[in-house]
Structure formats: structure tokens, C-alpha cells
Amino acid sequence: MAKITIDGNTREVADGTLILEAAMEQGIDIPTFCYMARLAPLASCRMCLVEIEGQGKLQPSCATTVADGMVVRTDTPLVAETRKSMLELLLANHPLDCPVCDKSGECELQDQVFEYGAGEARFQDQKRVFYSKDIDLNPVIIFNAQRCIQCQRCVRICEEVVGAVALGTVEKGMDTKVTGFENSLAGCDHCGNCIEVCPVGALMSTPYRYKARPWDLKETDTICPYCGTGCHLSISVRDGQLSRVRSKYETGVNGETLCVKGRFGIDFIDGDNRLRTPLVRKEGGLTAVSWEEAAAFIAERADGAIEKGGSGLGGLASPRLNNESLYLFQKLMRTAFRTNSIDSSSRWSAAGPGAYQSLEGLFGGLYARRSLHQVLEADCILILGATVTDETPVTEYMVRGVARSRGTKLFIASARPSRLDSEAISSLRFVPGAEAYLLSALLNGIEGAEKTFANMGALKKSLLKAAKTPPPEFGEFLEKARTAFGAAESVTLLIGADLLRSPGAAAALSMVHGLGRVLDALGKRAEVQFLFDRPNQMGAWELGVLPGLLPGWRPVGDAAVRAPFEEAWGASLPADSGADFRRMLERSEAGKMDVLYVAGSDPLLSYPDGGLVESALSKARLLIVQDAFMTGTARLADVVLPAATFAEEPGTFTNNEGKVQELRPIRRPAFESKPNAEIFALVAEALGRDLGPVSPDAVFAEIAHLVPSYRGLSRDGLGDDGSYTRPFAEENGGDLDDPPLAAPRRTKGLELVTGDSMFHSGYLSGNSPVLGNLSAKAYVEMNPDAAAGLELADGSGVVVRSSHGEMKARLKLNKRFPAGVVFVPDNFADARLNRLLKHGEYPCPVEVQRE
Ligand code: SF4
Ligand code: SF4
Ligand code: SF4
Ligand code: FES
Incomplete structure (x- = not known):
């Protein structure tokens, strides 16, 4: 001190x-x-x-x-005089065009001149002019070089935090000029963080340009609807119209940063594709009707099916809905439609019940429900099955930060390369499916670990199995990771969405438990956090939007588990375990689905076996779609219910840290749409059931009463920073099983993997005009040597063909891609990638040919 x-x-x-x-x-x-x-x-x-x-x-x-x-x-007088002189120097070259500058009213230079400046200008010389006009650096950033005060915050945030190095400087002193490569920004993420940190009106947001003055704006703090990082957003509205989205210094997990989706992608709320009124299918077409008519239509068509009961009813809800809506959805399905066939994981066809059992165990203990900043303080970090740069970009900034500032030993094992690889001690490219094998081989080589295996129950067998013959391509990664893990006192494992796509998901998650146990037995602190690319996957699972599980991961087949829910909801609940979305589709295809309720999800675009999905959805006797947008699934529906977006209804999200954060509406729902919670209540009422009070406070209180990890929380108590959910079981309690270990797959052909791109992560981004402008179409990414072997050139049109179907797109070469892997971003409506993918199979073997 x-x-x-x-x-x-x-x-x-x-x-x-x-x-x-x-x-x-x-x-x-x-x-x-x-x-x-x-x-x-x-x-x-x-x-x-x-x-x-x-x-x-x-x-x-x-x-x-x-x-x-x-x-x-x-x-002191000297300090004051010096400040005055520094400001005078800055103003010597600064154009005094405040009346037409977007920054006016929130400009740090204006503020400081007012507070510390001289009050008059003495310099009469010609002002320095870098360019006579403002420059469009790219579709979202416009640059007025004359206003620049050479602080280089933009250059540094781009390099140090974002890792893009798209900006640089030339010349020195007062002539220092911020520039990109040839006045464009090669390699730019379009995140706008440089705009955010610019103290003056030099770097400006093109979508916000000349839209408003800060004092005309109404600002609301809320949470980003794109990924599970759960960044704070400050959304400004003028006359009910979205003006801009900003981050706030030192606020939220993100501090002053956002990614391109959070900063520029919220304009989907005003997208052309918004649903305006309820629609009902009449004489083959969807016709606008009143809410009363839509509710009566559902009641009339669903009544007989509910009475019949059984397996002909089911529902799918999106992990993009807020906690309160998800909770009410499963309550509606269980009490009014009398079914446990409920799902929220339509993108992961390969993750079955075994995976959810393992997830439940992880949620009970090893999963760290605390700040990502704290979790990243570990000595070693292993990122498994994630492309953080594209899927959860602000999390990537934080990981880069600790790798650089603390020297944290970072390891990355994923199918796709990313910019974060350059911060890692070692990165391993492998085809999804071998995660359990990799973890087992890693544990096996840590000094002293083998002695702990005796206490690992059945898991011991798999722990010992993999390590004997690790394939050569795992060699260097394993060696470095074993040494680093062996020397570390604390290890954090960050698990991405890719891990849940492969049929090896259950085995991989079992091995994650094993990793926790072994490291614990070695006296190290081990923690897990998830890197989901949806804002409320945590909420969806913990609030029971899963087949067979009531809120809190509790099996619905157990009468003692059902009892408190039955008492609280005033209804007896079905006891069967229900069907997952795949089985619902199969039943529908066989003509056995009476009611299918899809809320906030577009399986026609995202669920594997696209052809089957289309046919099965069309065969459901009553397909109810509740959404803010006219999706492909909605076009097949019998009744379409227009719902509010995240920005038009109150509620909460639970982010990847397990933190519950409040969503605040920025305006009332557009057109005739209603908050999701109100729609569920309306449908329940039409079916003769009362869901009870559906105000956000009342629903949250009910959740806090019935769901162990939410116990003790209240909406009032969330405050600006949110509150953490709690673990509900002892991690070390149960037995560990012996998961099958799939050795790394070796094929001579190409394997297709998918996931988010930086600008696109589902149909929300698909409805954003700005994101659509930045990335309008799907593409095929692969290694240049592999492409050369197939006589394919960068930018050429190619056909990707699987045993299931084919798609066409442009080829993008990336020399960091492994030779046998092809990537196509998912959820692009023009590509319908899901027509190629097969249920339960991931990655998908494909051929790529010239178009
Ligand atoms: S938008 Fe982001 S990536 Fe592009 S120059 Fe600015 S900070 Fe760098
Ligand atoms: S942050 Fe703004 S003022 Fe500072 S160097 Fe960059 S462009 Fe110039
Ligand atoms: S990192 Fe995720 S939560 Fe944060 S701004 Fe980007 S998409 Fe939104
Ligand atoms: S020199 Fe200290 S803030 Fe610029």
C-alpha cells in the first residue's frame, strides 16, 4: 500500500x-x-x-x-492554465461545427471546453483539413477526420479489446491521422465500439446520422436479445421509433462494448416482416381476424383433441423468449393442453435425454453461477465446442482481455478457427463428436490424475480408455494442456453450443463431470460456464421447457414432484414423460398430431431434415404459431398470433452466467401484437383455464416459489445489475457413468459444420435491415487447398450436397480452416441449410462441387 x-x-x-x-x-x-x-x-x-x-x-x-x-x-493555477492551453490547441484545428455534429450535447470536448476552456479562441490560422468530406468507412461508420482529437481510443479499443486491428494511425503529433486500409476498414467487425469510445463527433454511426439530438431521445436500459452473454443495452427512441443502441461505461457484463448484433441489429423490431394482426386460415389462405376470433378458433379446433388427450398435442418455444413467457408456456401446455410434450431445443437434434440428465447434474453444481469476469480469473481456460468470436463476441473480448493482461493460459478446441486462436497457448481443430475422448485423454495425462480415477466409479473405464493412443493431431494440444492443467490451481471450462449438436453430447457432458471431479480430487478449483448463442437458454431449461421435466429439472413422472405444481396451478398434471420436438414431428408426419403450438421459433428454417419438417408441420391438424414475424413456419399455420418483441414486453432473461436480468420495454407492442404472457393467458381462457395473474411480478414470484435455483429472488430486487440464480444440489453426490468414447472421426471426404456467423444468428438478425445489408446471403467456407483439389476458386458458386439434399452458395476460402471441414452459417432463409442436415447426425458428410 x-x-x-x-x-x-x-x-x-x-x-x-x-x-x-x-x-x-x-x-x-x-x-x-x-x-x-x-x-x-x-x-x-x-x-x-x-x-x-x-x-x-x-x-x-x-x-x-x-x-x-x-x-x-x-x-493549482498552473494545472488550470495548462488544461486551458491544451484545449486551445485542440480547438485550433477542430472545426466549430457543433450545430451540425451528431455528438453535440454529449461531446466530451464541448463539456471540457465549457468547464476548463478559455472562453475565446486566439488562433486565427487556417485549420488543418485531412479530407474535405466525411468518409463512409463502411455501411455503419462514417468518419469526419477534422473533428478527431487524436486520442486513439478508437484504435486501441479495436486492437486491444475487439482484436480486429481495423484502425491505425499515420503521421505524428497534431497531424496524427486515424485511418483504415485505404479509407476502408478491412477486417472490421462493424461492432461500432470505436464510435462508442470516440469522445467527439469524428467517428459516427451511419444508421443514427442526423436522426436526433441527445436531448430529444428517451433512453431505456435493457438486455440484448441475441446471445447468452446478456449485454446491457441502452436503447434510444424518438417518437416511438428506434434511434440508436449504445452501451454504458462500466455497466453490465459488457462495460462499454457491444458486438454488431447488439449495437446495430435491434432494428428488427421495425422490420418489414412484423405481424400486424391475428390470422386464421380460411379457405386455404391466412385471413386477418380479431383476437377474440383467433381465440375462439383455437378453442373450437383444440377442444376435442384435448378431451381425447394422449400424445397428439405438443409445443415448442424459443430460448429467445423471456423467463416469464417460457414459464407460462409450459404451464399452459401442461394445464390447458394437458401435455408434457414440450421442447425448446429445436436446433440440437442429436442431444437426447442422456444429455439433459448430464446437464441437470452440471446445473446442480459445477456450473458457476457467478460473473464471467470472476470465472475468467482461473489460471487455465479451456473453450470447448465454441466459435466465440462469432457466437458470443463480447465474451470473446473478455477472454482476450484476461489472456493478454493476466497471462491466463487459454486452450481452444473447436471445429472452426477464430480470431481468438491467436491468444491461445494451443488451439485444436477437430470434427465435433470427439469431445468426450479429448477430455478423457487430457485428464489421463495430468500428473497425479490417474491416482484419483479409482474413486470415479464407472467413469474410470472411459478415463483410462482414451489416453493410450491419442491421435497424432491431438498430440501438441494435449501435451501443453496437460502441463498447464497440472500446474494450475484453478481451471475454467467454457462449453459452446457445438457440443450439443453432436450425437456425442451426452458422453461429452458426462466427461465434463469427470473433469470436475478429477480436478477437485487434485485440489484444484474447476468451474464450468456455457457459451450459448441464445439469450435465455438457461431460463428455458430451468423453467421446464423440456420434455419430461418440470421447472427445476424435476421429473414429471414422480407424483411427489408433481404435487406442489398441481397445488400451485390448481390442476392435475399428466404424468407421462412427453415427447421431444423430433417425436412430435414424427407423429405429425404420421397424421397423429392434433395440436402443435410453436412460440417464437421457426423450425422450418432451423430444424434438421427440413423436408420432413415442412411436411410434418403441414400435416398437424391445428398448427398455432405465436411470433413477432411472419416466419416460414407461420406461413404453414392455421392460426397466427402476433407477439411483442423483447423490446415491447417486460420480463427477465437468465444469461450464461446464470444471472437474471430485467428487460424493460422501450414502447408498447407494435400494431395489434400483444405481450407473449398475455397471449398465453388468452389462449388458456379460451380453453376454459385460468393461468392466474400473468403480470411479470406475479409470474416471477411464482417461479421464485417453485423453482429451487430462483428461490429467494424477486423482480424488485434484481436492480440494474441483476441477481444470480443458485445451484440446487451437491455436485459430488451422484455416481458417474461410463460414457462411450467416440475416437476422432477420420473420413477422406468433407464434413459440414454449422453455427452462427458474426452478422447472423437466426431469424432475428434475418429481420434486421442493417445486419441484412452487412451479410445478406449464406456462404460456404473451406480451406483453400481442399478447394483447389476440387478446382474451386474463392467467390465461385458451389453446390453443397449431402445424402439428404443440396444448397447453392458462394465459396469463401479461409486458410485457417482444417482441410476436411466445410462451414455454412445456419438460419439463412435463402439457403435452407436444414434440408441437407439429418436428424441425429452431426457433422454431416457432404460433397462440394462447382455450380
Ligand atoms: S467497428 Fe469495431 S472492428 Fe470496426 S474499426 Fe470500429 S472497433 Fe474496430
Ligand atoms: S476516438 Fe475519435 S477523436 Fe479519438 S482518435 Fe479516434 S476518431 Fe479521433
Ligand atoms: S455479445 Fe451477445 S449479448 Fe452482447 S451485444 Fe453481442 S449478441 Fe448481444
Ligand atoms: S494524457 Fe492523461 S488522459 Fe490523456
């Missing part, structure tokens, strides 16, 4: 603290431009200069650390 006196106040602060930060802690305001807590100090703007006793020259407080006995003064 160091004792330091600032402006007469003496305090002890930690060694290594910057004077600026020590002053901030004491509530002393020092003006800055180039400083940002998250970025390496540059000390270029000289606004933060302070006097230090015993030192002849003023020192930059943003780059000088405290020393014991130091006496600092921040408000």
Missing part, C-alpha cells in the same frame, strides 16, 4: 494504482480524453496533468502510478 495525499486528503491506496484512479476514488475530478480504464495508457492528450511535489514538470495522472509519501495537487 502507498500513502498518498491528493489536494490535501491523505489516503492509503494499493501499490500500482494510477494517480488518476486514486483521485477518482476520492471523488476528485480530473479531466481526460485519451484515458480509458480498459485500455493501455497512451498519455497523449495531456489533459490530466497534475503537480507532484518535488517534480519539476507536470505529470500525466493517467500514466503515473502512486508512490508512498507522494503529494499531488490537481487544482
Whole structure:
């Protein structure tokens, strides 16, 4: 600790603290431009200069650390005069065009000139002009170079946090010019973080340009609807219309950053494809009707089927819906439609009941329900089955941060390469399906680990099986990871969505348990967190939107488990385990599905066996689709119920950290759409059931009463930072099984994998005009050598063919791609990739040929 006196106040602060930060802690305001807590100090703007006793020259407080006995003064005449001079210098070249500048009213230069400036300009020289016009750097960023004050926050956030290195500088001093490659931004993510940190109106958002003045905007804080990182968004609206989305300094898991989807993709709420009124199929076509008519239609068509009961009813809901809606959905299906055939995982055809059993165990203990920042403080991090850069970009920024600043040992094992690989000690490319094998081989080589296997029950067999002959391509990765894990005191495993796509999901999750146990037995702290690319996968699962499981992962077949729900809901519940979405489709295809209720999901676009999905959905006797958009699935429906988007209804999401965060509506639902919760209540009422109060407070209270991991939480108590759910069981309680270990697959042909791209992750992004403009069509990505062997050139049109179907797209070559792997982003409506994919098979063997 160091004792330091600032402006007469003496305090002890930690060694290594910057004077600026020590002053901030004491509530002393020092003006800055180039400083940002998250970025390496540059000390270029000289606004933060302070006097230090015993030192002849003023020192930059943003780059000088405290020393014991130091006496600092921040408000002397010399300091004030110097600040005035620095501002005068900046204004010498700054165009005084505040009346037409988008930043006016929230510009740091304006504020500081007002607070510390001279009040008049003495420089009469010609101002420096870099370019006579503003430059469109790309579709979302416009640059006015004259306004730049050379703080380089943009360049540093792009390089240090985003990792894109799309911006740089040329020349020096006052002539320093921020630039991209030839005035465009090659390799830019379009995340807009450079716009966010620019203190002046130099870097500006094109979609927001000339739209509003800050004082005309109504700002609402809410949570991003795209991925499970759960970033805070501040959404500004003018006259009910979306104006812009920003992040807030030091707020939420994301701090001042967002990715392109969060910052520019929220415009889907005003997309052309919004549903306006309820629709009912009459004489073959969908016809606009009133809500009453739609509800009566459902009641009339569903009544007989409910009375008949049995397996002819079921529902699918999206993990993009909020907690309250998901909870009400399963309550509606169980009490009004009297079925346990409920699912929320339509993208993972290969993950069956075994996988959910393992997930339940993980949710009970090893899964860390605490901040990602804390979880990333481990000595070693292993990312398994995820392409973090594209799927959960802000999580990627954080992982990069710890790898660089703390020297955390990062390992990545995934099918696709990503920018994060360059931060890793070692990256392994492998075809999905061999995750359990990989983990087993890793554990087997950690020093001293084998001695712990004796206590691992049946798992011992699989632990010993893999390691004897690890394939050569695993060699270097395994060697480095075993050494690092062996030396580490703490290990974090981050699991991505890819792991759940493969038929090996259950085995992989069992082995994750094994990893936790073995590391624990070795005296190390092991934690798991998920990297889901949907905002509320955690909520969907824990609130019972799964076949066979009531909220809290509890088996519906057990009468004692059902009893409290029956009491709370005033209804007896069916006891059968229900069907997953696959079985619902099979029944429908066989003409045995009376009612299928799809809420917020478009399986026609996303579920494997696209051909079967289309045929099966068409054969359901009553297909109810509740959505904000006219999706492909909605076009097949008998009744379509227009729902609010995430930005038009209250509720909560539970993010990958297990944190429950509040969604605040920015406006009332568009057109005649209604909040999802209200629609479920309306449908229940039409069927003669009462779902009870459906206000967000009431539903949340019910969840907190019935779901162990939500116990003790209240909506009021969530506050701005949210509250963590809790583990509900002891991890070390149960027996571990002996999962089958699939050795890494070796084929001579090509294997197709899929997932999100940076600009697209499902039909929300598909309805965003800005994201659509950045990435309108699906593409095929593969290794240049593999492409050359097939005489395919970059950008050429290709056909990808599986045993199931084919699709056409342009080829994109990526030399970091493994030779045998082909990637096509999923959920592009033009490609209908799901027509190629087969249920239960992942990755999918394909051929690629010239079109
Ligand atoms: S938008 Fe993002 S990636 Fe592009 S230049 Fe700005 S910070 Fe860098
Ligand atoms: S463009 Fe903005 S953030 Fe970048 S150096 Fe100039 S003033 Fe600073
Ligand atoms: S990282 Fe995820 S939650 Fe954050 S802004 Fe991007 S899509 Fe939204
Ligand atoms: S903020 Fe310290 S020199 Fe710029």
C-alpha cells in the first residue's frame, strides 16, 4: 500500500494504482480524453496533468502510478492554465461545427471546453483539413477526420479489446491521422465500439446520422436479445421509433462494448416482416381476424383433441423468449393442453435425454453461477465446442482481455478457427463428436490424475480408455494442456453450443463431470460456464421447457414432484414423460398430431431434415404459431398470433452466467401484437383455464416459489445489475457413468459444420435491415487447398450436397480452416441449410462441387 495525499486528503491506496484512479476514488475530478480504464495508457492528450511535489514538470495522472509519501495537487493555477492551453490547441484545428455534429450535447470536448476552456479562441490560422468530406468507412461508420482529437481510443479499443486491428494511425503529433486500409476498414467487425469510445463527433454511426439530438431521445436500459452473454443495452427512441443502441461505461457484463448484433441489429423490431394482426386460415389462405376470433378458433379446433388427450398435442418455444413467457408456456401446455410434450431445443437434434440428465447434474453444481469476469480469473481456460468470436463476441473480448493482461493460459478446441486462436497457448481443430475422448485423454495425462480415477466409479473405464493412443493431431494440444492443467490451481471450462449438436453430447457432458471431479480430487478449483448463442437458454431449461421435466429439472413422472405444481396451478398434471420436438414431428408426419403450438421459433428454417419438417408441420391438424414475424413456419399455420418483441414486453432473461436480468420495454407492442404472457393467458381462457395473474411480478414470484435455483429472488430486487440464480444440489453426490468414447472421426471426404456467423444468428438478425445489408446471403467456407483439389476458386458458386439434399452458395476460402471441414452459417432463409442436415447426425458428410 502507498500513502498518498491528493489536494490535501491523505489516503492509503494499493501499490500500482494510477494517480488518476486514486483521485477518482476520492471523488476528485480530473479531466481526460485519451484515458480509458480498459485500455493501455497512451498519455497523449495531456489533459490530466497534475503537480507532484518535488517534480519539476507536470505529470500525466493517467500514466503515473502512486508512490508512498507522494503529494499531488490537481487544482493549482498552473494545472488550470495548462488544461486551458491544451484545449486551445485542440480547438485550433477542430472545426466549430457543433450545430451540425451528431455528438453535440454529449461531446466530451464541448463539456471540457465549457468547464476548463478559455472562453475565446486566439488562433486565427487556417485549420488543418485531412479530407474535405466525411468518409463512409463502411455501411455503419462514417468518419469526419477534422473533428478527431487524436486520442486513439478508437484504435486501441479495436486492437486491444475487439482484436480486429481495423484502425491505425499515420503521421505524428497534431497531424496524427486515424485511418483504415485505404479509407476502408478491412477486417472490421462493424461492432461500432470505436464510435462508442470516440469522445467527439469524428467517428459516427451511419444508421443514427442526423436522426436526433441527445436531448430529444428517451433512453431505456435493457438486455440484448441475441446471445447468452446478456449485454446491457441502452436503447434510444424518438417518437416511438428506434434511434440508436449504445452501451454504458462500466455497466453490465459488457462495460462499454457491444458486438454488431447488439449495437446495430435491434432494428428488427421495425422490420418489414412484423405481424400486424391475428390470422386464421380460411379457405386455404391466412385471413386477418380479431383476437377474440383467433381465440375462439383455437378453442373450437383444440377442444376435442384435448378431451381425447394422449400424445397428439405438443409445443415448442424459443430460448429467445423471456423467463416469464417460457414459464407460462409450459404451464399452459401442461394445464390447458394437458401435455408434457414440450421442447425448446429445436436446433440440437442429436442431444437426447442422456444429455439433459448430464446437464441437470452440471446445473446442480459445477456450473458457476457467478460473473464471467470472476470465472475468467482461473489460471487455465479451456473453450470447448465454441466459435466465440462469432457466437458470443463480447465474451470473446473478455477472454482476450484476461489472456493478454493476466497471462491466463487459454486452450481452444473447436471445429472452426477464430480470431481468438491467436491468444491461445494451443488451439485444436477437430470434427465435433470427439469431445468426450479429448477430455478423457487430457485428464489421463495430468500428473497425479490417474491416482484419483479409482474413486470415479464407472467413469474410470472411459478415463483410462482414451489416453493410450491419442491421435497424432491431438498430440501438441494435449501435451501443453496437460502441463498447464497440472500446474494450475484453478481451471475454467467454457462449453459452446457445438457440443450439443453432436450425437456425442451426452458422453461429452458426462466427461465434463469427470473433469470436475478429477480436478477437485487434485485440489484444484474447476468451474464450468456455457457459451450459448441464445439469450435465455438457461431460463428455458430451468423453467421446464423440456420434455419430461418440470421447472427445476424435476421429473414429471414422480407424483411427489408433481404435487406442489398441481397445488400451485390448481390442476392435475399428466404424468407421462412427453415427447421431444423430433417425436412430435414424427407423429405429425404420421397424421397423429392434433395440436402443435410453436412460440417464437421457426423450425422450418432451423430444424434438421427440413423436408420432413415442412411436411410434418403441414400435416398437424391445428398448427398455432405465436411470433413477432411472419416466419416460414407461420406461413404453414392455421392460426397466427402476433407477439411483442423483447423490446415491447417486460420480463427477465437468465444469461450464461446464470444471472437474471430485467428487460424493460422501450414502447408498447407494435400494431395489434400483444405481450407473449398475455397471449398465453388468452389462449388458456379460451380453453376454459385460468393461468392466474400473468403480470411479470406475479409470474416471477411464482417461479421464485417453485423453482429451487430462483428461490429467494424477486423482480424488485434484481436492480440494474441483476441477481444470480443458485445451484440446487451437491455436485459430488451422484455416481458417474461410463460414457462411450467416440475416437476422432477420420473420413477422406468433407464434413459440414454449422453455427452462427458474426452478422447472423437466426431469424432475428434475418429481420434486421442493417445486419441484412452487412451479410445478406449464406456462404460456404473451406480451406483453400481442399478447394483447389476440387478446382474451386474463392467467390465461385458451389453446390453443397449431402445424402439428404443440396444448397447453392458462394465459396469463401479461409486458410485457417482444417482441410476436411466445410462451414455454412445456419438460419439463412435463402439457403435452407436444414434440408441437407439429418436428424441425429452431426457433422454431416457432404460433397462440394462447382455450380
Ligand atoms: S467497428 Fe469495431 S472492428 Fe470496426 S474499426 Fe470500429 S472497433 Fe474496430
Ligand atoms: S476518431 Fe475519435 S476516438 Fe479516434 S482518435 Fe479521433 S477523436 Fe479519438
Ligand atoms: S455479445 Fe451477445 S449479448 Fe452482447 S451485444 Fe453481442 S449478441 Fe448481444
Ligand atoms: S488522459 Fe492523461 S494524457 Fe490523456
